[in-house]
Amino acid sequence: MEKQNRFFEGQTLAILTGGGDTPALNASIEALKCRASVLGFNIYGIREGWKGLLGEGDIVNLTGQPYDGWYGGTALRSSRTNPLPSEKNPVSRVPQVMKNLKRYKIDVLVTIGGDDTNGAAKAIYEQEGIPVIGFPKTIDNDLRTRTFHQYKSENIEACLCPGFPTAAKNIMDYAAKICTTSESHSRIIVLEVMGRDAGWLTGAASFGGANMALVPEYEMTEERIEKFYTKVIEAYKDSPKKSLVIAVSEGTRWYNTLKRKTDVVCASSETDEFGHPRFGGISSIIANEIEKRTGIQARGQITGYFARSGECSKYDKRFVNILADRVLDMLIRKDYGKMPVLSRHTKMNEIEEYNTLTIDMGQIENKSLPGIYYDSENFDFHKSYMDFLGHILKKPRGFLFDYNFPKVEPFI
Secondary structure, three states, X not given: OOOOOOOOOOOEEEEEEOOOOOOOHHHHHHHHHHHHHHOOOEEEEEOOHHHHHOOOOOEEEXXXXXXXXXXXXXXXOOOOOOOOOOOOOOOOOHHHHHHHHHHOOOOEEEEEEOHHHHXXXXXXXXHHOOOEEEEEOOOOOOXXXXXXXXXXOEEEEEOOOOXXXXXXXXXXXXXXXXXXXXXXXOOEEEEEEOOOOOOOXXXXXXXXXXXXXEOOOOOEOHHHHHHHHHHHHHHHHHOOOOOEEEEEEOOOOEEEOOOOEEEOOEEEEEEOOOOOEEEOOHHHHHHHHHHHHHOOOEEEEEOHHHHHOOOOOHHHHHHHHHHHHHHHHHHHOOOOOEEEEEOEOOOHHHOOHHHXXXXXXXXXXXXXXXXXXXXOOOOEEOHHHHHHHHXXXXXXXXXXXXXXXXXXXXXO
């Protein structure tokens, strides 16, 4: 006998996006919206992350509405609002969240975010028992997803989050292009890349042609800085065009001679509701120090929000669709309190449902760049990480102007 109603006819699923934006957020919303609609859910969008569930609430109806998943960022907008008690807001706002979930008759909540957004969802799920599913997102790629990368005989535990593949492509292209201006002025360019605690994204600059790289996982102590200067001089001298691009994570810990300790560089003393300061400016500090110590002209360049901008890449689009397929399965089985992830790192044509799994939201945590990916002695990335990125990216078109003009000597 034909079933008259779909599985969740008359129920409502709401989606929110929290934290920093990525080029794959709208793609994720679109994919989740389509799967939930098939099951009969009404689809709501919660605007500005957890902030949209505070006060009177800020909810929009996505049911039956067209949605552009290629457009980068999030049409639901985002914020770094923390509903849990924090230093900035010591009073819990979870009762407001619960009140609005009831007022708007929201039956299932899907939170798209990183460790902060999904960490809050995990806590509320454990405290209140609301049906919640986490969905991964970060350009930093430092959310532990239990994704394994097979490299030769090594089975490396890596990470792979929606948003990172597109951001990595953006940074790769940026690094490939900036080489031409470095060559034109025989300069060293220090290219600052987003990455608070991990150097995953900085490696994409190396994939694009950066000659050296610094990451947060390895502090630049006074002793390591001396080695770094030596390597910089050697690399510059060995460069045929007397130019160099050095990629540096914004969260790299650099030795501060005044404080006599390694520290991060902050653009502002203000912190968000999760306690994070806003980083920025380390590229200029390193460039100035290089010029002082070596006499070679150096300039800092901040890539900033460029990594997060623009349309979603084909890899990311396929990636979020496969994870959304897993969410569909989770919804049917009412398997809440979990997050879908990619279990095996593959090239785009192999991103299939059988390479996904779910992990308990209680296991969500940050993961640094594995040591096997980075050469701390030579301040560069190993071939193993280039292989990791090679599954996601195609090498950029080489910007090569190969010349060796003969020098003209004076006649007199």
